Amino acid sequence: MNTNYAAPSDLGRIQGVALGIGLLGIVAWVIGLTLSGNVREIFFHSYLVAFVFWAGIALGCLGMLMIQYLGGATWGLIIRRPLESGSHTLILMAILFIPVAVGLGNIYEWMHRESITDEKLRAMLDHKSLWLNPKFFIVRTAIYFAVWLLLMLVLRKRSHKLDETGDPALIQSAQDWSGPGFLLYAIACTFAAIDWVMSLDAEWFSTIFGMLLIVGQGVAAIAFIISVCVILSRREPMNHVLKPKHFHDLGKLLLALVMVWAYFSFSQLLIMWSGNLPEEIPWYIERFKGTWGYLGIALILGHFFLPFVLLLSRDLKRNGRRLVFVAWLVIIMRFIDLLWLIVPEFEHGHPGHLKDYLIYIASTVGMGGLWLGWFFWQLRSKALVPYNDPLLPEALAAGGGH
């Protein structure tokens, strides 16, 4: 093995810090839950937000990994290892799904079909019960994870073998898997988005919803990868590898994804707002009220406007240390976006105060400790660059110069 690209030793320290912060989050979570008075309900609600957030980053990494193989842009292989490590956390996420399965009754309205008295609503849920029933729900999620884990393992195996043998046929094979793989991935992600998030409001439906969450995952993953790259670029050996040009390309990718996210979100809003149909618009009305209205404005500004304007600057994109602030902003906004999508469904039209949502921060930070611990464990276990990839010199050269 080529030791040139071994992970820096203090990555373990960063892993420890992440785990520590996660532990603090869990403590805060527990305290918050005991104070809330409704431990079971609040636990599952805040758990779902944390789960969807971290699963989103993991899935975004898997999707980006496949796009990286398909896109043919050589610089992409520089971020291949972080993406692989991010995808590997899907194993953790599969385990962490178990509590969601346990708490279905506390999370999803459609679990209580029998107790609904409104006849129309009841008829609709009866119709949907073919899809929205606990057994099928869990089977489906198992299938989604099977698809994702299969793709992750297949790509990982090829990439690690490439380190040993340097056989370019392995890259070809990874590319061949990535095409159909991405298709399966997208379909699984779409239905996961429908099941996990959209079905919280059993009546509401939107055909773009799957794509919206897929793009959101991509945004989160790239923002996360930028942060990791900045950490790595300050240490041996990646300080010789990651150059302004690479950050420039990552910044452009983030800009494009942020624009696509805004485009999808705006389209959904415009179509539903203009249509003003009784089965669609209540979903938005709930989210325009009180705190959610302010958070919605925060999303327009922080998830689109601000990153968009900042990322237009070439100098900012080329400077990793400044780019990382935009990346953090976007990651925070991803969290707020998921909060905005999920939590109003638990409130039935009575939005709470900002402090009521602190528990969601605690749960997400808590789960984040575990997630990041897993991620850094993976990242440390292999060389940080696929050093046997024949296109590596080109990718390195692509970062150099002016």
Added chain:
Amino acid sequence: MAEVFKKEGYVDPRPPVLGPGHNFRSISEKIGDIVLMRGFQKGWVFGFAIVFLGALMLFNTIGYLVLKGVGIWGNSIPVAWAFDIINFVWWIGIGHAGTLISAILLLLRQSWRNSINRFAEAMTLFAVACAGLFPALHTGRPWVDYWLFPYPNTMGMWPNFRSPLMWDVFAVSTYATVSLLFWFMGLIPDFAGLRDSAKNKVQRSIYGLLAMGWRGDARHWQRYETAYLLLAGLSTPLVLSVHTIVSYDFSVGIIPGWHATIFPPYFVAGAIYAGFAMVLTLAIPVRKFYHLEDFITIRHIRNMCKVMLATGLIVGYGYLMELFMSWYSANTYEMFMMKNRIFGPYGYMYWLLILCNVLVPQLLWIKKFRDKLGVVFLVSMFINVGMWLERFVIIVMSLNRDFLPASWRMYKPTVFDFTMFFGTIGFFLTCMFLFIRFVPMIPIFEMKTLLPESKVDEHKVEEHISGTSVGANPLPQFGD
């Protein structure tokens, strides 16, 4: 640092984007001579004659339409939008590939685009011209179409900016304008090249006029490159916005089958899909006829096939989502719409659409087929048809059985619907024939940048400088 890891003996498996044995002059001549040669080739005259007949058919239909009114078409309540809007969307979609090839691929630094972008941009312009005809004529009184624009008038009224049809006016006119600017801007240096190698005075003055005095000044090139890149950056969201707004024409309304949030990305993907199919439909014969195999290589064909496959899958994803959501919505009208779409009186159209747009293009997964021009050509023909059918399915089949069963009525196109549609194809091809003959269809100056000798080699620059800077002694001559 880099050379430590350099792999020896690794050969890039991709075929080149420019055939071997070319230099600056040969590129100028090979492409420029198609434009500058005297007279016309027989094949060109023959083809032009045929497509011009199609254009004449269009002009006649328009003349008759203006005399008689839109009643000569088959549109009638409840199907008030039919061939006109289908064709509009179809043409706009075809236009999009042009902008995407030239703009997005430029931003992604994909040098393989250089040989096909001019061609694709021209296609965009002519397709948009064809597209614009339909809504303009569908207004019924095309001579007052200027009412669509907001201008102070004696009636004291303004257009309704809440209507997607109004957005469409702005989107399509902006798109046409920006595409024209982009195309013309790309042509300026090539016009200068044609001016300088013109074979007679007429050519020299016409191309000279178009070149506007371009002289390849290094400062000019810098501003030119920046402006061109920025135009590409602007065109990319623009092209997405145009088909998005076209999709809003439908989705903002509440007709089942139209009102779907997935419409924007799904229309955009469909547009790229159709557009790339049209580029291939045109490029494969032109490449053969003008022997441009060195410039439009198998790499281009392969890449375009991959783009088609990817966008085709997004379109398929859209069908899947519509299908699933119409059931999942538990909404009577949504469910009926889907049932009508699949098993209704026009059901065969839906199945044909699935065949053309979803099933046949799956052939492109296979590498061998992507290299076979015959197969690629055939698949793109299927997609051209399929994308037209898609608009038929969406537009006519959502309207002909609306909320009120008493008003249900089958739609039947008249002969004028067909002469109008095939007429625009004739008109489009007429424009393409003229373009190929009078404008360099491959950007000459951009092709030159693909040559290895076009790059400034810093080592050589150093050599020149160290060889000449002392100055006092007689020096060896460089560059001969």
Added chain:
Amino acid sequence: MTTQEETGIYGLMAEFDTPSSAVAAARQTYDAGYRRINAYSPYPIEELAEAIGFHKNMVPLTVFICGILGAIGGISLQIWTSAIDYPLNVGGRPLISLPSFIPITFECTVLLASFGAFLGMLIMNGLPKPYHPVFNVPTFDRASIDRFFVCVKADDPKFNEDETRAFLTRLGAREVSHVEK
């Protein structure tokens, strides 16, 4: 200097075969203290522009300003016409229907920014230009085909026809031509 103006000289034009030799010559000319230099090539060469000391590219700023003007123009046109000049209730939508106004605002932004890019480029480049002295050089036809030129203009303070000609010849030009005004 005055005599040169009388004879109507625009400058001296040196011709090169390869982009590298042209860039080398341009750099040396600049380093030798000449400032009013032009270079010509059949396709864009970034290094060539840098070599003659061109850094201030105002095109992006122009595009940005035009884009902002377009956005402001687009949104104010819609708000003014729909809510102020002729307020009309359409389908119960608010007079200022912001979501509905976004598409046209976007289109206006792009339209004006594009004009900014195209016209800005033309105006800053001083085009269209029906007559320019460099075209008086007989071999300049090849500037758009396969030759590279470096031109020192006569209004450069350091310009002296004989010295400059000797200098350019020493740089390895295959030919140095007198450019008629």
